[in-house]
Amino acid sequence: MTDDLALEVQHLTGPTGAPVLFDVSMSVPYGRTCVVLGPIHSGKTVLLRHIVGLEAGSSGTIVVDGEDFDARGESEVVLRRMRTRLGVVFQGSALINRLTVLENVELPLLEHTSATAQEAREVARELLSAVGLQAAGAAIEETSCAHLDRAAQRRVALARALALRPAVLLLDEPTLGLDSHSAAELDHTLERLQDTSGFSVVIFSHEVRHAFGRVDRIFVMVKGTMIESGTRETLQKSQHDMVRRLLNRRGAA
Amino acid sequence: MTVVPAEGAPGGEVFVPLDTGADTFQARIIGRSRLAITAIYWLAWLLFSRRTVAGTSIQRELEALGIGALRLVMSSALLLGLIAIFQVAYQLKGYGAEALSISAIAWFGARELAPVAVALLVVARSAASIAGELASMRTNAEIDALRAMGLDPVKYLVAPKLAALVIALPALTILADGLFTLGGWIGSSVFLGFGTSFFAEQYRLAFQLRDLIIGLVKSILFAFIIALVASDEGINVENRVAAIGEAATRAVVLAVLGVLAADTVVNAVFYFIPSFV
Numbered sequence: 001m002t003d004d005l006a007l008e009v010q011h012l013t014g015p016t017g018a019p020v021l022f023d024v025s026m027s028v029p030y031g032r033t034c035v036v037l038g039p040i041h042s043g044k045t046v047l048l049r050h051i052v053g054l055e056a057g058s059s060g061t062i063v064v065d066g067e068d069f070d071a072r073g074e075s076e077v078v079l080r081r082m083r084t085r086l087g088v089v090f091q092g093s094a095l096i097n098r099l100t101v102l103e104n105v106e107l108p109l110l111e112h113t114s115a116t117a118q119e120a121r122e123v124a125r126e127l128l129s130a131v132g133l134q135a136a137g138a139a140i141e142e143t144s145c146a147h148l149d150r151a152a153q154r155r156v157a158l159a160r161a162l163a164l165r166p167a168v169l170l171l172d173e174p175t176l177g178l179d180s181h182s183a184a185e186l187d188h189t190l191e192r193l194q195d196t197s198g199f200s201v202v203i204f205s206h207e208v209r210h211a212f213g214r215v216d217r218i219f220v221m222v223k224g225t226m227i228e229s230g231t232r233e234t235l236q237k238s239q240h241d242m243v244r245r246l247l248n249r250r251g252a253a
Numbered sequence: 254m255t256v257v258p259a260e261g262a263p264g265g266e267v268f269v270p271l272d273t274g275a276d277t278f279q280a281r282i283i284g285r286s287r288l289a290i291t292a293i294y295w296l297a298w299l300l301f302s303r304r305t306v307a308g309t310s311i312q313r314e315l316e317a318l319g320i321g322a323l324r325l326v327m328s329s330a331l332l333l334g335l336i337a338i339f340q341v342a343y344q345l346k347g348y349g350a351e352a353l354s355i356s357a358i359a360w361f362g363a364r365e366l367a368p369v370a371v372a373l374l375v376v377a378r379s380a381a382s383i384a385g386e387l388a389s390m391r392t393n394a395e396i397d398a399l400r401a402m403g404l405d406p407v408k409y410l411v412a413p414k415l416a417a418l419v420i421a422l423p424a425l426t427i428l429a430d431g432l433f434t435l436g437g438w439i440g441s442s443v444f445l446g447f448g449t450s451f452f453a454e455q456y457r458l459a460f461q462l463r464d465l466i467i468g469l470v471k472s473i474l475f476a477f478i479i480a481l482v483a484s485d486e487g488i489n490v491e492n493r494v495a496a497i498g499e500a501a502t503r504a505v506v507l508a509v510l511g512v513l514a515a516d517t518v519v520n521a522v523f524y525f526i527p528s529f530v
Contacts, residue, residue, distance in 0.1 A: 096399070097390075
């Protein structure tokens, strides 16, 4: 383990019984942006689920913000502690549709902090403002998340993921289904927030278009195995056709 | 703002992998037991906490599961009262004992018919929607999102439904008791020709407060069965779209069977151990 790593995955194989990931290792330094790049069904989302503790592996260690977690499974109490250091934006946002926008963002604050309801509400409003939803004002706060468009949902999910000031922000296909303008705006927001808060970002994606200018390291995953990692420049010279194809996929420029 | 150590619910992991084979049944029983323990834990917790969003969810669930069922329960209870008085009077007519039909209304209305009818009506109206809602949340990764935030889905999704049903079912049962009796009175006075004072006297002689209390206790038991069975079916659904409908159907079937089985057990206990009440 290295002290300057916000997230480290060591020799992860899983899930138990029907492994999709095989001896996966990766590391993300504090304040950096990394992309786990791979085609559909390469195991990216499964890797994210392992990191968050939603799946148990057959072997491996996950190190989050300096603390080791057994990838084979931990108690709920330990997992909850780990999860407070991770912010997750799932593919499709995964907001709680029955709750309002404000309630979605308040949820982790009310659960994990000593904030009063009023304080949690204020912090949630600040977060919504930080992700660019302040223009809509009070109207959007009380809107059910089911009634938001996809881009707004993604922003609310981002605000919710940042509520506990995580060390690492994990985003699963964050711009999937967004038009290019909305995707670019989301990228810009993400970069701005990273500049101010200093969290690490891991993007799980089939393309590197988003946050492209910011990516420090790319991990290429194919069929559950990390086949290569490096900067875009080094990977462009890769011997693997798949790596070059993924990097040069339309939208990567 | 400081992050305080997380508190753990007693049940731990309630999500049981869905497999086929002998292990599945055992796993589901264990999973369902854990769900029940965790939900009851959070139900107790919710009573004393006002900080959580889950608290406000109870109000929403009460509106959906309780107030939303008012018209169905009220109209059904009234009709059941009429049906019961006609049916019993018809059976007793040959013995010249039609008047006993009023006593029969008092005997099994509060204790048996109202709580069971209300439970089955609520199952018909809400079990599928509870299971469907949770199943769709599961497939949309909303439940995963809660867990990824270190939040217990049982606390935020199941406990409010359980709380709402534990409040709503007894309340609806009391209402159904009244309307069932009203239906009986309408049937006996308008169609069978008994006077109101005769009905009231016969009813008063046959009715016992303990029947009402037993009916209410049953309704609370039914509330637990409906909430936990429907939630379990929804929350443990397989991750495919068709599974949502299957879970909803299974929730209704299992909740109906659960209510009737529990009622059978309660009645058997009262029959074989009369001193129990």
